Amino acid sequence: MMKARLIGTGSFVPKKILTNYDLEKMVETSDSWISTRTGIRQRRVAVEDSTSEMAAKAAKAALKAAGVSPKEIDLIIVGTVTPDMTFPSSACFVQSHLGVKSGAAAFDVSAACSGFLYALDIANKYIKSGSVQKALVIGADRFSRLVDWKDRSTCVLFGDGAGAVVLSAEKGNRGVLSSRIHSDGRHWEMLYADSPCPPSPFEKKGSGNHYLKMNGNETFKLAVRTMGSAIKEVMEETGLKPEDISLLIPHQANLRIINAARDRLKLAEEKVFTNLDKYGNTSAGSIPIALDEAVREGKVKDNDIILFVSFGGGLTWASAAVRW
Ligand SMILES: CC(C)(COP(=O)(O)OP(=O)(O)OC[C@H]1O[C@@H](n2cnc3c(N)ncnc32)[C@H](O)[C@@H]1OP(=O)(O)O)[C@@H](O)C(=O)NCCC(=O)NCCS
Numbered sequence: 001m002m003k004a005r006l007i008g009t010g011s012f013v014p015k016k017i018l019t020n021y022d023l024e025k026m027v028e029t030s031d032s033w034i035s036t037r038t039g040i041r042q043r044r045v046a047v048e049d050s051t052s053e054m055a056a057k058a059a060k061a062a063l064k065a066a067g068v069s070p071k072e073i074d075l076i077i078v079g080t081v082t083p084d085m086t087f088p089s090s091a092c093f094v095q096s097h098l099g100v101k102s103g104a105a106a107f108d109v110s111a112a113c114s115g116f117l118y119a120l121d122i123a124n125k126y127i128k129s130g131s132v133q134k135a136l137v138i139g140a141d142r143f144s145r146l147v148d149w150k151d152r153s154t155c156v157l158f159g160d161g162a163g164a165v166v167l168s169a170e171k172g173n174r175g176v177l178s179s180r181i182h183s184d185g186r187h188w189e190m191l192y193a194d195s196p197c198p199p200s201p202f203e204k205k206g207s208g209n210h211y212l213k214m215n216g217n218e219t220f221k222l223a224v225r226t227m228g229s230a231i232k233e234v235m236e237e238t239g240l241k242p243e244d245i246s247l248l249i250p251h252q253a254n255l256r257i258i259n260a261a262r263d264r265l266k267l268a269e270e271k272v273f274t275n276l277d278k279y280g281n282t283s284a285g286s287i288p289i290a291l292d293e294a295v296r297e298g299k300v301k302d303n304d305i306i307l308f309v310s311f312g313g314g315l316t317w318a319s320a321a322v323r324w
Contacts, residue, residue, distance in 0.1 A: 002127055004167040006322060010165075011288060013162075014047065015044070028152055045160055051140050051141065054161065054162035055093075056093070059098060074133055075136070077135065078090040080108055080284050081111075082142045094136070105132075113253065116163070117320055121179040141161070141284045143158035146210070154212055154216075158281050161286075165288060173323060175323060177305075178320065179319070180318060181318040182318065194211075224260045230317050240305060245267065245271060245307055246304035248308075251311060252289075275290050
């Protein structure tokens, strides 16, 4: 059976940096509160780039790294909850920005911070079924549009950015070994953003403001639990032991959540990649941006076993194991 091999990575973050010190001037907070509670020191915010433009820039870099032409792409999936427009999808915009052939399939997946791993799971299944040869899998979000910049309990956490991988159908043992996606809609109120559309004149219940709302403490506890179980799930399925893992690339939401998951797995610190100090939580962008940085820093070598794990609004959670 064909495997989906990850043959190129790319990422893009906007130029504008917003440090914790900048936030001190906007809300009642401090660099020490933010960095000790979350590990975040700065984040990027998009001034000009839309979600699909960030996605296209990340995808262009991934195509270049893979040595693949946009004309070879059969499928584009973008994990995002901040599309440029309600429709068309960000993936259709990416297709247009990159000149991917007419007739390829392109769609978005809404799974908040798990968007990239959801997209990877779907693309993997298309490739394994034999109907797709090459796919672009992208995670991109522009949360600076969603957060209330007057709400210190949420605005310090998020940033903008996009990451992408090119998947190729290949024989052999390299590629996606296992991939799992999950959700529990009962917990939707932990983390959500209402519709940005105005209510219709027929609606009884008008939507409130559309800013992101979060129950931080409960989200924290669920995140630690679900990340731990999601990692165990793919390890059990593949028979991997902690010593087999070359690198764990978790969703970059909070260093304390990542450390708790690492402790549960008894993984050494150097086996867990983090870059949230620079970017904060970029939602669906977080894992592919981190993967691209790890690749470019030479931390990922042929045949390494890489684990990914995420959680996010929905609640959604997901994990994947890959042989590089
Ligand atoms: C948000 C989060 C960092 C808060 O950390 P915490 O240790 O749980 O802090 P609490 O919410 O208990 O707040 C403690 C105090 O800090 C205050 N506080 C909240 N945000 C603050 C800020 N930015 N600066 C200063 N003080 C702040 C609170 O008002 C509270 O004050 P009080 O004790 O006087 O009521 C943490 O809960 C978290 O990371 N949760 C998960 C969020 C997440 O990952 N979301 C994305 C999911 S994909």
